[in-house]
Amino acid sequence: MAIRALLTAVLLLLGGVLQAQPVSYSRDIQPILTQKCVACHACYDAPCQLNLGSATGIQRGASPLPVYSARRAEAQATSRLFVDAQSEQGWRSRGFHSVLGGGDAALVARMLELGRSHAPLPGSKLPEDLDIGIRRENQCPRPDQFDDFARKNPRAGMPFAVTGLTDGEYATLRSWLVQGAPLDGQPPVATAAEVVQVADWEALFNRPGAREQLVARWLYEHLFLAHLYFDRGSSGHFFELVRSRTPPGEPVDVIATRRPNDDPGTRFFYRLRPIQGVIVHKTHITYALSPRKLERIETLFFAEDWQVEAVPGYGPQRRANPFATFAAIPAQARYQFMLDDAEYFVRTFIRGPVCRGQIATEVIHDHFWTLFQAPAHDLYLTDAAYRERVTPLLALPGVQDSLAQLPLLWRESKANRNAYEAARREAYSHTPYPSWSHIWAGNDNALLSIFRQLDSASVRKGLIGAVPQTLWWLDFPLLERTYYQLVVNFDVFGNVSHQAQTRLYFDLIRNGAEQNFLRLMPPEQRQAILGDWYQDGGKLKLWLDYEGIDAGTPSGLRLPADDPKAAFAERLLERYGSLNARPDPLNRCRDARCFRPQASPAVQRIDQRLSALAARPLSQLPAIEYLPEATLLRVELDGGGREVYSLLRNRAHSNVAFLLGESLRYQPEKDTLTLYPEVLSSYPNFLFSLREGEVNAFVAALQQARSAADFEMIVRRWGVRRTHPQFWALFHDLGEHIREHEPVEAGVLDMNRYQNL
Incomplete structure (x- = not known):
């Protein structure tokens, strides 16, 4: 207690020094939130809908209404950031409450202090009775309810059930809150080259004529979810396609319909606007725009002589049957456009705003x-x-x-x-x-x-x-x-x-x-x-x-x-x-050369050894029983750098034809393991980190594991638990690996599903 009191005094003193030097949200605060908070607080599955990927998100605050609910009898009001309200007052009228008001007593400050005062023991396994699952009860106390909440939930502070902030990060956040939590920063601005290309694409979408507008509407409904980019993503900027009340050349005034094929209710224009906030991997569905793509659209949709008298309306039947709604557009053009970028379209099925996709x-x-x-x-x-x-x-x-x-x-x-x-x-x-x-x-x-x-x-x-x-x-x-x-x-x-x-x-x-x-x-x-x-x-x-x-x-x-x-x-x-x-030479090794031919000799040796785990059924590798669905493996190379592998547990089912009772249809004895040298999930369930010289021992340990106790020893030796002192550095290194190999696809990974092994 004496040490904690001394530490608090030092932090307050440090905060007083920093207070003389105003803290910048964009320079000092958002990087901390990106490093320690966004992995949980993004998209609609953010606890209490508190999105910490932008100043707008933290200003919006929190709501007790969960987005994901399989029990509601009526549709819920939409709460899409940057869409459904454009001001703090607009969000207050929609039931969101502030997490910043009150300075040093702000809800954020009190949640952070609760987290520090009940921090988990470094490297330890969390208590079994602490529910960290994504279906845990959504508890969203207002400031006047916090004392009672903290008394009943002492381990619910932030960051939740994970290694917390450093002393410096904590002091910076507290100083910012004491200063009144000022928000600064500007949304991203298109480069000169992007401005020209945005104009070209907006011109395409806003051409006059029924034929042209029908094609624009079909394209919009197929690209509204995309993170669009130009010039191979070299600027790091991404754009979204929206319907706006204002024409090109004026600020975007987005029309907030529930669905992209709902009636906009007024005259509108298709516009491209920059994506705001931190890019998170689970909603980052990229689509490249280029002059070549413009030419492709001209060829596919307008080379053939077809006509339409009027653009169809937006009634329920039009939404229900896009084949009838867009029948005038040659079906060949529609299908070929989707085939050209089939990965994007299939990715939209399983990423995007759903964030929690078990319904599909x-x-x-x-x-x-x-x-x-x-x-x-x-x-x-x-x-x-x-x-x-x-x-x-x-x-x-x-x-x-x-x-x-x-x-x-x-x-x-x-x-x-x-x-x-x-x-x-x-x-x-x-x-x-x-x-x-x-x-x-x-x-x-x-x-x-x-x-x-x-x-x-x-x-x-x-x-x-x-x-x-x-x-x-x-x-x-x-x-x-x-x-x-x-x-x-x-x-x-x-x-x-x-x-x-x-x-x-x-x-x-x-x-x-x-x-x-x-x-x-x-x-x-x-x-x-x-x-x-x-x-x-x-x-x-x-x-x-x-x-x-x-x-x-x-x-x-x-x-x-x-x-x-x-x-x-x-x-x-x-x-x-x-x-x-x-x-895939690891899971379909044919000639005992189970490695990537283009890899370095050191990485080839790692591939070869790890391939002993690849495509193995549970009958040959009993440790599969203890692995979660998406495990990441990080191997530090002796010569510098690291390799990252995904170990995906493929659960066998007798069938997947029923709405309920999935666990009753598991066939665990037929489960298999896919091992591949990439990050193959936006939601890592666990991470192992080891040195190159430990690969043989790691593989042998997994091959020999026969019980939960055996697997526990593997976790203790190489596992990166949520309480690991270097948890955040190792977790974000997975995202850095994506950035190095596929920079356009990089984004902050989600840790809501990170398990307590």
Whole structure:
């Protein structure tokens, strides 16, 4: 107690000295928040909606209303930073309370002091009864409630359940609060070169004419979530596409509709404005703009002579069926635009403002590959009569969110989707049998790998990991429906009816993508493959909810009957090797040379040794049972620098066809481990850090671990617990690794899911 009192006195004295030298928010405070707070306080899953990535966010303050709720009967008012209110008073009227008022007694100050007075023991495991999960109760005390809150929750101070601020950081923050928490700084400004390109793109989007405006509207609905950048991102600036009441050349006055395809209610202009605040990896969905992309849009959308008399309205039916709304735009142009940057579009399904995606991720397997149907062999593009016949069946649910009508709405959606699948199956049975030419191979977006980590997921170009249990083959209707269902039409603030309809329909989309892939398999093997994907209760779901597969039309591929899926994967890797953006010698080692050929000899030796863990099932590597979904491994090299690897636990399921009871469908004995030399998750669950000379011992320890006690010894020796004295430096080094290798993709990683191992 005496030491703490002395330390407090020193800090207050230091604060008094600093008070004579005004603290700058932008220079002194935001870097501390970025280093110690943004990893939890960003996006909609920030505790109490307190977003600490910008001055605007901390000025907005906190709200007791959680964004993520599976129980609300009515849609919640939106609370999007930089969108739904433009002033502190505007946020107060929306129920947000200040965390800065009161100077030294501000809520932020008291939360920081509570955190310091109950700091966890360095290097220790947190108490088991301390709930650090993302579903813990959202407690958001106001200043007048704080004393009672602190008495009941002494370990809930900030930073929460993690190594805290240094003495200098704490003193700087306290001095700033004593000075009245002044906020300064300016939003990023486009460079001269960016100004010119912004003008070019705004000119494209705001061209007069019904045809031009219909294309602009479709493009906006497909790019509104993007972090747009020019000149290969050299400036570090990113932009977003918004609808504004003001024309180009004037300050942006954003129109805050709930969804991007809602009626703006007034005359508007499409505008590009700089992204404000700290870039966080989980919402950083990048898309490159360039003169070449402008030319591509001209070629795709305006080279063909098509006309439209008037731009459609914004009613519920228009939102529900984008295929009808944008029918005048050639389908070939729409599909090809999405294929050109397929990784971006698939990434929007699983990143972005959702931040907590189990409503979608529980519908997918933990690891699968995705391919795309070639436009020349997509009947929706090539057969106008077929397109007109099936378009009404492609309407999406969720636009109407009545709880009372949920069963009726769902039955109608399911009936339409299955009628479409039946019509599709019949139509394709009269076309040439699918062969390699039917798989799109236009660029390195053609092959994608998706990994699920419980309630988050990631996508990468290339085929990573061992041959997965399932593969998806997406055509234009599948890709576009997924995008509108999970991105454009999805409302994170929506009620339980809207969320349920979204989840249930995505289940049907997944089944459609799987069925499409089965057309590539020998017809006599399709039912067996499908049965492997839908084991146990999944067979009942096949009978109740899904349209039957085509088990008769032959495939144009000549695949062996014993394991056609594995043979297909082998030939895919051979045929599309030049498009495989991420060759994987660690998980698919063929000749005992299990390392990256271009790596240094030292890194090759590390690759080779770590490959002993790659693609192993739990039966061969029992330690998988104790690993979380996304573990990061950091290896310090003797010659300087470090390598970073992702160890992803792929949980096996008997099926992923039901809304509830996922844990009942786990097959842990079939779990596998994918090991790859990149950061493959925005949400690390744990980090191991070791020196190059310890790699052999680390691998051996994991291979020999048979119990929780064995794994505990590994964590004690190499684990970076939340209480590790160097936690923040090591955690942020993962983001620095991304910045070094893919600077455009870099952003602060999220630690809300970092576990207490």
